[in-house]
Amino acid sequence: MAIWPEERTAAAGDLDTVDMTVNVGPQHPATHGVFRMVLTVDGERVVGCEPYIGYLHRGLEKLTENADYRQAMGWWDRTDYLAGMCCEGAYVMAVERLAGIEAPERAEYIRALMMELSRINSHFMFLGAFGADVGSFGTSFTYAWRERERIYDLFEEVAGDRMFPTYFRIGGVTMDLPANFERRCREVLASIRQGLEDLDGLLTGNEVFVERCRGLTPVTPEWAIARGVTGPMLRATGLAWDIRKAEPYGVYPKLDFDIPTGRQGDVFDRFHVRLAECYQSARMVEQCLEAMPGGRVLAPKLPKTLRINEGELYFPTEGTKGEYGVYLMARGGTQPYRAKLRSPSFCNLSALRELVVGTYVADAIVILGSLDIVLGEVDK
């Protein structure tokens, strides 16, 4: 697909130019982690892009296959490390479905609440870092970090850890919420909403920012689907597809929320969909607080050692970056025979080359930022 229709060949009589190779990463602030891309540039124009991944490959799948179903959970936190709760949720619910375990309703509400807070947390990371990519330097980053800190504080109060809480359990969650949780959570939500207003004003209200993002690499839903692009990037093209609605899990069918979409799938729409999703997540957190029943948070009579007989499943969830799917195969015993992560960042990143070629070098950084990859998830 020709995203940039102009011909790059110089008209006869113009000066000849020589293509130059520019290595970006793996240690580079614009790559948001250990990602490397080799750009071939003709002047300011990118004519080739070769992504290299795997610097953060830790063997998640092999480790899971060699650990007890419960022990393995800690590894899954560390895939999308900006939203540990979402990853835990996907893995735990996949194992529960495979083993036929049901979590108590209160636990399901707590999970949805935590997953939505995690989603806000991850999107704040995007909003801050993306602002920095486009050129607002530290301001957007600091605004975003202020709110992320409050969410992490809340996680610490609930689970005892910030980034990798390992709070979920197969059959529920580790422990009940602290006594003052509802008050604290509402405080944090009010602060989040203010933070979103601030960021919206700082970025969307900035003409330079909008001019740089608007109309950059617009894509169609068909283009995105063929390349496995899901999540906010797909919704930015105008397709209202969210696994929380399309193939719901947990308590999501009981929650009322909208699916924000864009119009033309350009960089600005990708940014704006994520911003709008934060408000929806905040709505869901409030609904969870109100609707949460009392009772247990861990299913009774769970086996001491979890053994699962023959069975396999693919369990998709709406991760923060797109479809975060867990494939598990059991063939008896206490360990999964095969575990596979369908990583949304991995699939979204595979479309990078087509997006970047034809744009300017400075735009390549913005486009990479708009994909919102997290390398722990790309490399597994």
Place this chain on the structure above:
Amino acid sequence: MSAASEVPAIAALVRERLPEVPFTASETKTYADLRVAPARLLELMTGLRDDPDLAFDLLRNVVALDMEEEGLAARYQLYSFRHSHALQVSVAAPLAAPVLPTLTGLWPTADWHEREAAEMVGLVFSGHPDPRNLLLEEDLRIHPLRKAHPLQQAEILQGIEDGPPGVDR
């Protein structure tokens, strides 16, 4: 897997729309599963994508499996945006010649999935446009997700090039 007592609805629909492709249907914990021979994989997948009543336009995921004595295998998870239905296609490949046709011609997203499956488990995707390692070092010819591959081992991994691709040392 035990044979399903009744054929899932989506499998019956596939059988009706694509009567010429033989497959056996069963059910996983989430989706229906169609087991097909490697030689008919491309035909089935083309039908699944192009038939208007099936219209599986998203290749969600590719899983490569080492089934030990049963050889290698792959699982493909598909989703249709038009009809909001999903299924899984499974295929087995003998260890001696674990060759499957590439699906990059049908879904461009298969590119990276297949590169990962090739390096991690050792499946060979014939016709793949770019069969290099993706996550592993470029010149490694090991397949870490084979069951025979140790979890931990002191090894010097760089520059292992002997042996054709797809064969674990």
